[in-house]
Amino acid sequence: MRKTAEESKVAIRSIRRDAVDQVKKLKKNNEITEDDQKKAEEDIQKLTDAAIKDIDKIDAEKEKEIMEVK
Numbered sequence: 001m002r003k004t005a006e007e008s009k010v011a012i013r014s015i016r017r018d019a020v021d022q023v024k025k026l027k028k029n030n031e032i033t034e035d036d037q038k039k040a041e042e043d044i045q046k047l048t049d050a051a052i053k054d055i056d057k058i059d060a061e062k063e064k065e066i067m068e069v070k
Helices: 002-028 034-069
Strands: none
Touching: 002 034
16 A cells, blocks of 8 residues: 555656646746746645645555454
8 A cells, every 4th residue: 555655646746847847948938927937836836745645644544444454
């Protein structure tokens, strides 16, 4: 279970990295302002943190469930 949870976290971090790269590209091409870039990066980080928190919660619940069965 922990391996799956960790793989999920890695995937989410990869998506975060790609999203931040896209935002930086928009800024580089002057399609967004620096303030918009910072706001977008903060929003991306908040979503990432929330998703990882959800994964940790699900992992803990499943681990508890597995231990009860044994």
